[in-house]
Amino acid sequence: MAEQRQAPTPQDVAIIRMTEHDLLEVVEIEEQSGLSRWGWAAYYAELQGGNRDLMLIAKPSQSVIGSAPIAGYIVARETAGELHINNVAVRAEYRRRGIGSALLNRVLDEARRRKANAAFLEVRSTNLAAQTLYEKSGFKAIARRADYYSEPREDAVVMTLVLG
Numbered sequence: 001m002a003e004q005r006q007a008p009t010p011q012d013v014a015i016i017r018m019t020e021h022d023l024l025e026v027v028e029i030e031e032q033s034g035l036s037r038w039g040w041a042a043y044y045a046e047l048q049g050g051n052r053d054l055m056l057i058a059k060p061s062q063s064v065i066g067s068a069p070i071a072g073y074i075v076a077r078e079t080a081g082e083l084h085i086n087n088v089a090v091r092a093e094y095r096r097r098g099i100g101s102a103l104l105n106r107v108l109d110e111a112r113r114r115k116a117n118a119a120f121l122e123v124r125s126t127n128l129a130a131q132t133l134y135e136k137s138g139f140k141a142i143a144r145r146a147d148y149y150s151e152p153r154e155d156a157v158v159m160t161l162v163l164g
């Protein structure tokens with residue numbers, strides 16, 4: 001009989017730092033999630049810089065889920081005390097289990113540890129799932145950027161959170 005694989009919850013995943021070995025799966029998730037494209041080379045370059053500890057993956061714990069793939073990831077950058085969330089995505093079959101929130105909150109904790117003052121992000125104006133996720137962690141919409149995104153063309157909502 002085929003082994004039944006259960007999707008992990010935050011209790012079953014470890015939030016750990018991304019490494020170069022994770023990038024093929026990270027790019028696969030990016031491509032499946034409708035994010036603006038970074039691709040392997042951009043993630044690889046980001047891993048070589050000073051923001052490595054703001055690049056995290058959600059990894060199902062081996063004891064619970066055999067050889068399950070990475071469930072999701074987040075990539076952020078801190079410059080002059082400002083955290084910028086660049087990408088966060090969870091595999092479609094693992095969504096609504098708190099994994100996106102777990103990734104976001106871990107990166108916010110790391111930014112607070114670094115004494116960053118505030119976090120910023122842009123999100124597609126129609127992406128209500130992501131906007132709700134961010135609001136749950138305390139982000140507020142502060143501005144709208146017309147035609148910020150292409151393919152499809154769409155406004156961005158700018159959201160911020162005071163960390164200090």
Ligand SMILES: CC(C)(COP(=O)(O)OP(=O)(O)OC[C@H]1O[C@@H](n2cnc3c(N)ncnc32)[C@H](O)[C@@H]1OP(=O)(O)O)[C@@H](O)C(=O)NCCC(=O)NCCS
Nearest residue numbers: 033088089090095096097098099100101123129130132133
């Ligand atoms: C946005 C995304 C990362 C959320 O990941 P997730 O693991 O499903 O998020 P969580 O389970 O932690 O959800 C936290 C809260 O966000 C809100 N939320 C998440 N997905 C939602 C949806 N489809 N519709 C409405 N609210 C949603 C809910 O309030 C949810 O809490 P609840 O499940 O207790 O109601 C995921 O949907 C995704 O990968 N989307 C595609 C990529 C993307 O849009 N990234 C953001 C770019 S700015």
